[in-house]
Amino acid sequence: MAVNLRGVTTVLLPGTGSDDNYIYRAFAGALREAGAVLVTPAPRPERLVEGYRDALDDAARAGAIAVGGVSIGAAVATEWALRHPGQTVAVLAALPAWTGSPDTAPAAMAARHSAQLLREQGLDSATATMRASSPQWLADELARSWAGQWPALPDAMEEATRYVAPTCEALATLAVPMGVVAATDDPVHPIEVARQWVAAAPRAALRTVTLDAMGADPAVLGAACVAALQACDFGALRRGERDRGHRNR
Incomplete structure (x- = not known):
């Protein structure tokens, strides 16, 4: 069973120093093909994280949304999804930069x-x-x-350097599917972080790209992220819920 994004407002947040221009070009094609309604709020550098949270809150007033972004945008979106499970359809996490503390990232x-x-x-x-x-x-x-x-x-x-991203323990409680994409040759966003996120979340999948491919066509990033989302194992979440239920008895 694939994730159905048709008609779903999908809010994607840029990475630090990047902008809505880039994230739109990276994701518009893949999300248009999926039937999603893409929203790319401009970063507000004077209040970066709170500005992102406000944009997600505003979009969710009309109903459940899909969320995601690049780097810190992915982290803030995932944090929002963890706090608003009933208002979230899915997460698209591109190039996650760290798990938990940013200190050595x-x-x-x-x-x-x-x-x-x-x-x-x-x-x-x-x-x-x-x-x-x-x-x-x-x-x-x-x-x-x-x-x-x-x-x-x-x-x-x-x-951004002070932002504490979701921990593995928090990601283990994610109630919706998550597609993750990493660049195999990106030392700033190590693929090991993406693997951590996918291993921790109950229903997640990873796809990879290269920086050269992203440079030639930013749309490969969005396409890979949507492909990862569609590859999520729906059975894994159900199994995880059963396992937690057994442990809690």
Whole structure:
């Protein structure tokens, strides 16, 4: 049995420093094919996480929604799903960056470094530094989105580095299916984190992409995430519920 997204409002949240422009291009094709109604709220860098939570709350006023995003967007969406099981249809988690504490996560360290550069060098110089160490496609994406979120961008990056993502124990209580996608060659969003999420959640599946493929066509990210969602084992959730029931007797 596949997850039916037809007519379902699906709210997808960008990663830190990224924007709704990118996430729309990454997911619009796959979700349009699935019949979903895509909503991509713009990040509010002055209140990044609360802005994301508000967008999810607003979308759910009209009925149950699917949620997801990229990196910290995926984490905030999954946290929301855990808190609102009756209002959530499914989760689409792309490139999860860490599980639980952010302290030693490569993505959090990269965000702290970028925030420091932006504060010390300003937008133009920090963007040039970022370009020198990034693939061309990623540098172009970030140059656009960074400019759109300046001057509050360093605040957003620092807020992200303090965000505690769902733990494995929390993910084990996820009541809906979750499709997860990881890039096999992404050191900032290690595939081991995606594997942790999938192993912990009762009904989840993983699909992989590469950074080169994402650079050539961002739509491969959304397609892989939707494919992972459709590959979820529905029987696993039922088995997990029975197991928990037996343990609680």
